[in-house]
Amino acid sequence: MSRVRVLVGTHKGAFILSSDGKRENWEISGPHFAGWEIYHLKGSAADPNRIYASQTSGWFGQIIQRSSDGGQTWETPGGEPMPTGGLPSPPSNKFAYDTSAETGKPLTTHQWYDGTQHPWEFKRVWHIEPSLHDPDTAYAGVEDAAIFRTMDGGKSWHELPGLRGHGTGPKWQPGAGGMCLHTIVLDPSNRKRMFIAISAAGAFRTDDGGSTWKPINRGLRSQYIPDPDAEVGHCVHHVAMSPKKPGVLYMQKHWDVMRSDNAGDEWREVSGNLPTDFGFVIDIHAHEPETIYVVPIKSDSEHFPIDGKLRVYRSRSGGNEWEPLTKGLPQSDCYVNVLRDAMAVDTLDSCGVYFGTTGGQVYASRDSGDNWAPIAGNLPAVFSVEVQTLP
Amino acid sequence: MIQVVLPAHLRTLAHVDQDVSLELDGPVTLRAVLDALESRYPMLRGTIRDHLTLQRRPFLRFFACQEDISHESPDKPLPESVAAGKEPLMIIGAIAGG
Numbered sequence: 001m002s003r004v005r006v007l008v009g010t011h012k013g014a015f016i017l018s019s020d021g022k023r024e025n026w027e028i029s030g031p032h033f034a035g036w037e038i039y040h041l042k043g044s045a046a047d048p049n050r051i052y053a054s055q056t057s058g059w060f061g062q063i064i065q066r067s068s069d070g071g072q073t074w075e076t077p078g079g080e081p082m083p084t085g086g087l088p089s090p091p092s093n094k095f096a097y098d099t100s101a102e103t104g105k106p107l108t109t110h111q112w113y114d115g116t117q118h119p120w121e122f123k124r125v126w127h128i129e130p131s132l133h134d135p136d137t138a139y140a141g142v143e144d145a146a147i148f149r150t151m152d153g154g155k156s157w158h159e160l161p162g163l164r165g166h167g168t169g170p171k172w173q174p175g176a177g178g179m180c181l182h183t184i185v186l187d188p189s190n191r192k193r194m195f196i197a198i199s200a201a202g203a204f205r206t207d208d209g210g211s212t213w214k215p216i217n218r219g220l221r222s223q224y225i226p227d228p229d230a231e232v233g234h235c236v237h238h239v240a241m242s243p244k245k246p247g248v249l250y251m252q253k254h255w256d257v258m259r260s261d262n263a264g265d266e267w268r269e270v271s272g273n274l275p276t277d278f279g280f281v282i283d284i285h286a287h288e289p290e291t292i293y294v295v296p297i298k299s300d301s302e303h304f305p306i307d308g309k310l311r312v313y314r315s316r317s318g319g320n321e322w323e324p325l326t327k328g329l330p331q332s333d334c335y336v337n338v339l340r341d342a343m344a345v346d347t348l349d350s351c352g353v354y355f356g357t358t359g360g361q362v363y364a365s366r367d368s369g370d371n372w373a374p375i376a377g378n379l380p381a382v383f384s385v386e387v388q389t390l391p
Numbered sequence: 392m393i394q395v396v397l398p399a400h401l402r403t404l405a406h407v408d409q410d411v412s413l414e415l416d417g418p419v420t421l422r423a424v425l426d427a428l429e430s431r432y433p434m435l436r437g438t439i440r441d442h443l444t445l446q447r448r449p450f451l452r453f454f455a456c457q458e459d460i461s462h463e464s465p466d467k468p469l470p471e472s473v474a475a476g477k478e479p480l481m482i483i484g485a486i487a488g489g
Contacts, residue, residue, distance in 0.1 A: 035400055059450040059484045060400060060438040076404070079434035091436040096443060 002389060004346050005070065006354055007051065008362055008376070009038035009384035014053055016071045017375055023352055023366045026375045032074060033065065040127045040341055040384040043070075047135035048388050052154060054125035054140070062124055064092045064140075066154045078155035091156075095122050095142055098159040105165025110144065111173040120144045120164070127341060127384075129184035133191070141181030145172060145198040147210065160210035163196065168215065168232045175199030175235050175254075176300075182340055183239045189246040195264060200235035203251065205264050216264030220253060237280045238340040242289035250292050250319070252282040252340070257294055259319050270319020275306055281343035285368060286351045290318040293353060293369060295338040304335040312355070314369050328372035329363065336361070341384035348389060356382025393424055394479035398451075401439070401482070405432040410479060419474035421453060422465035439482060454481040 002021040008014065013031030032038075033055045041053035049070045055063040065074045077092040097120065098104035109117035123143040131137035136153040146164040148157040163181075172179060183197035192209040195216070202217040220234045235254035242248065251258040251267065255278050258267040271277035276296045285291035292315050298306050305311060309332065312325040336359035346352035353369050356362045360379040365372045392412040397405065405411070413427045422445075429436045440447060445465075447453070452461040456470045456478050472478040 034403075057400065057438075059398070059448065060404075061441075061448060062437065063404065063434070076434040091433060091442070093434075093437045094442045 002348060002391060004348070004352065005043070005048075005388040005390060006344075006362065006364075006375070007041045007043065007071070007384075007386040007388070008356055008379065008382055009040050009053070009341075010356075010360070010380040010382050011037055012380035014038040014041055014055075015376065015379055017362065019375075021348055023346075023348075023364060028376055029071070031380075032071070033063075036063070037124075038383065039124060040386075041065075042128055042130055042386045043388045044130035044135040044138070045132045046130070048390055050130065050135040050153075052128040052130060052138055054128055056124040062093045062095060062122075064125070064128075064154050064157075077153055092154050095125070095140070095148055095157055096159070097122065097146060097164065098161040103161065104159070105161040108165075108169045110169055110179060111171060113174065117170060120146075120169075122146075123178060126180045126182045127184055129186060132186055132188055139184050139186075139194075141184050141196060143178045143180035144174075145179050145181040145201060147181055147184065147196055149210065160206075162206070162211050163204060163213045166204070166213055166215070168201070171232050172198065172201035173233065183236070185239055185241050185249075187241070187246045188243045193246075193263070195239055195241065195249065197236040197239045197251075199237065200254075201232050202234040203236050203239055203249075203264055216260070217267070218265065219260075219267030219269075220258065221256070222254065238282050240282050240284050240292070242284040244287070245289035248289065248318075250282050250284065252279050252294055254278065254300060257282065257319060270315070272315070272320035272322055274313055274322050279338075280340040281338050281355060283343045283345055283353070285353075286345045286347040287349075288316070288351075288368075291316050291368070292319065293343065294322075295343070295355065297337060303337040308333045308335060310334040310336065310357075312353070312369055312372075325365075325369045325372070327370065328365075334359075339383055341386075342382050344385050344387040346387045346389045352387070354385050354387055356385045358382065392476045393419060393427075393473065394476055395424065395428060396479045396481040398482060398484040400484070401435060404434055404438065407432075412476075419469050420466050421460065421463070421469060421480070424469070424480055425465070450485040452483050452485065454483060455479075 006017040013034045015030035039054045044050040051067040053065040112118035127141040129139045140148040185195040187193035197203045204213040237252045247263045249260040257271045259270045279297045310329045313322040336357035343355040353365045358381040362376040364375045395411045
C-alpha cells in the first residue's frame, strides 16, 4: 500500500508526519533540529529518501541538512573533518554571490523600504527545490534574492548569477518578510525551463537552464507601483504549476489571484468571487489541473481569515468561480495565517490536500478538500508543508 | 588543551555533549582557536564567523576569564590561563528574544 510523508518546517524545528495510504492515523517524528527555524524541507522526486532542509538562525546563520533515509537521520553535507586536516572547502552552508569576472555579476544594490538603495546581503535559504532527475542536484532560493544550485548533494552551492544580474536588481525591494526568492518551479516537460518568484520583484523564467532570465509579470497590477506596466517590483507570494499542464501557471499575488496560459508571458486575474484575494498559498489538485486551492486572508495588514473562519477556497474551473471548503476547519475565533510554502498535495487516487498554520496546526483532506481534519495540532508556527507520496 | 564552551545549538550541530577540547600548535589566539574548532567540526563554519569576512556574527560574543574579548583583535594572545586550559574560551549567544 502507498504511504504518505508530510514534511513540516516550523519556527522551532522540523516534523515529519507519516501515514499509510488510508491517511487516517499519523505518526509524528520530531522536532528535528529543535529550536532552529526550518524554513523549508523537501524530498527528491528522483530518490524519495533524499530530503534537503534549510535550517536557519539569527544567531548562527544558515545550515543545510540532508537525509538519505527519509528523514530518520540527518547530516550536514561535507560536514566531516578533512582527512588531511585544515578547513573544509567548500562548506555546505556557504552561499556566496558570484561576483567573479568570469562567471558572475557585480553585486549591485536593491531598493530599500524607504526607496533608498541598500547593499545586497545573504540572510537565509527560503526554499530548496530538488531536481526532478538527480538527487544530488537541487536549487536554493535565498534572501537577499538569488538562486543557487548544488550538484554534489548539498556540499557546495553556486549561484546562477544571471537572475540577480538581470539588470533590474536596483528596482527590486523587500516585502514584509524580506527580499526573498521563495518559489522555484521546475518544468517536467522541459529540463531547461524553470520559474521563480521574488517578493517584491515578481516572477522570472529561464529557458536555458538558469543562465538567463526574463521577467514574466505582464498583466500584474500592484497598487503600490505607480507604473501600471511595471516590469518588476510586484509582490508575488507564490506560484504553482501542475505537472499535468506545464505552461499554465497560477499565482497568489499580494492581492489578486492570477493565471497564465502561456508560461507567464501574460497574466489575467481569476480572483472572481473570492471574499478577499489577499493570501499567500496557492496549489493545484494532483490529477485535475484546473482545480486550484487558495486560503483567502483578510488583508495585508490583518493576516488572518475573514470573520475568524478558516476556509480553503477551491475552484474547479481554473479560477473565477470559487467555493468555500469548511468541513472540519474551525469556523469561529480562528486568527491564524497560512504562509506561502505551507500547502501541498499528495498524488494518491483520491488527492490529499495539506496545509499548515501559524497556530501550529496541520490540516489534511483525503478527498480533494471536501472534508478536513487536523493531523497535528500543537506544533510551532508552520512555515512550510511538503508531501511525498511513497510506493 | 584549550577548552571551548559552545552554545547549546552549536553543541547539537557539532554532535558534542559538552565542552570541546582542542590542541593547538603555536600562539593561542582567538583566530587560532576558531580555526582549530572549525577544522575539527567543519559543520560549524559560518556559524560563529562569517564565511567571507571571518568577522564574528553579530549575535555572538567571546569571553575569556570573565572578560568580554569580542571586540579585541583576533590575533591578540588569549590569557595565560585559557592557553593553559585552566579557563575556557566561552562562545556565548546574545539574549535577544526566544
